[in-house]
Amino acid sequence: MKKLLLLPFVLVLAACTTTESVQPWERGQLARTDMAWNTDPLHNAMREHVYTSKEGASGGLSTGGGGCGCY
Amino acid sequence: MMLKRLRRIRLHLLLILPMLLGSISFGLQAAPAPDFTLPRLDGSESVSLASLRGKVVYVDFWASWCAPCTVALPEMDKVRRDLHARGFEVIAINLDESEADAIRFLQRMNLSYPIVTDPAKSTPTAYKIAGMPTAFLIDRRGELHSTHAGFRPGDSAKLRLTIEQLLQETP
Numbered sequence: 001m002k003k004l005l006l007l008p009f010v011l012v013l014a015a016c017t018t019t020e021s022v023q024p025w026e027r028g029q030l031a032r033t034d035m036a037w038n039t040d041p042l043h044n045a046m047r048e049h050v051y052t053s054k055e056g057a058s059g060g061l062s063t064g065g066g067g068c069g070c071y
Numbered sequence: 072m073m074l075k076r077l078r079r080i081r082l083h084l085l086l087i088l089p090m091l092l093g094s095i096s097f098g099l100q101a102a103p104a105p106d107f108t109l110p111r112l113d114g115s116e117s118v119s120l121a122s123l124r125g126k127v128v129y130v131d132f133w134a135s136w137c138a139p140c141t142v143a144l145p146e147m148d149k150v151r152r153d154l155h156a157r158g159f160e161v162i163a164i165n166l167d168e169s170e171a172d173a174i175r176f177l178q179r180m181n182l183s184y185p186i187v188t189d190p191a192k193s194t195p196t197a198y199k200i201a202g203m204p205t206a207f208l209i210d211r212r213g214e215l216h217s218t219h220a221g222f223r224p225g226d227s228a229k230l231r232l233t234i235e236q237l238l239q240e241t242p
Contacts (some may be wrong), residue, residue: 024202025166025195031136070137071202071221 024069031068101214104207105197109187112165112173118185120162124213127237129161131206132195135176140204143222148182150231157238158211164189208233211242
C-alpha cells in the first residue's frame with residue numbers, strides 16, 4: 001500500500017524535471033532591471049565591503065540568479 | 072606474469088591511440104562557417120554569408136538587453152568603416168524576442184553594417200553560442216578563424232590586429 005502511495009509522488013516529482021535549458025538568447029526577461037537581486041551595484045559593493053570587514057572574511061558572496069548571463 | 076602485464080598495457084595503448092589521433096586531427100581541422108541567409112531588420116533584402124565569400128567577416132550575435140553588446144556594436148562599426156574597403160564586413164544577427172526592441176535600440180546608433188534578424192534562432196544553434204555576446208571571425212576562405220566571447224571596451228583594438236592579418240591572406 002505504501003509503495004502504491006509512493007508511485008504518484010514519484011510521478012509528480014518526475015514531472016518537475018526538464019531537459020530544456022534556457023538558451024543564452026532567451027534571457028531577455030531575466031535581464032530586466034526588476035529581475036536583478038540588487039539594482040544598485042554601488043550600494044551592493046558598499047554593503048559587501050562593510051559585511052566582509054565586520055566578518056574579517058572576503059569572497060563567496062555572489063550567487064547565481066537572474067540577469068542576462070552575459071559574458 | 073610480467074609479459075602478460077606488458078601485453079595488457081600494449082592493448083590499452085592501442086585502444087587509446089585512435090582516440091588521441093582523432094582529437095589531434097579535430098583540433099587542426101579548419102571548420103567551414105555554417106552558412107545562413109537572413110532578412111535585414113529594416114525589411115530590405117536578405118543577407119547571406121555565402122555571398123561574402125572572399126571577404127573577412129565578423130558575425131556578431133547580439134540583443135538589445137545585452138549590456139556588452141552596446142559596447143561592441145559601435146566599436147565594431149568603427150573598425151568596419153576603416154577596413155571595409157580592404158574587404159572586411161560585419162553582420163550583426165539580432166536575437167531579441169521582440170523586433171521592436173531591437174529597432175528602438177538601433178535608433179540611438181548609426182551603424183553602417185547590415186543588421187539581420189533570426190526569428191527561428193537557427194543560426195545561434197548552428198554556431199553553438201554559449202553566451203551573449205558571441206562573435207565569430209571568418210576568413211576569406213569562409214572558414215571559422217576564431218570566436219570572441221563577451222566584449223569589453225578596447226577589445227576592438229585586439230580584434231583589429233587579427234582582422235588586418237586575415238585581410239593580408241589570399242582567398
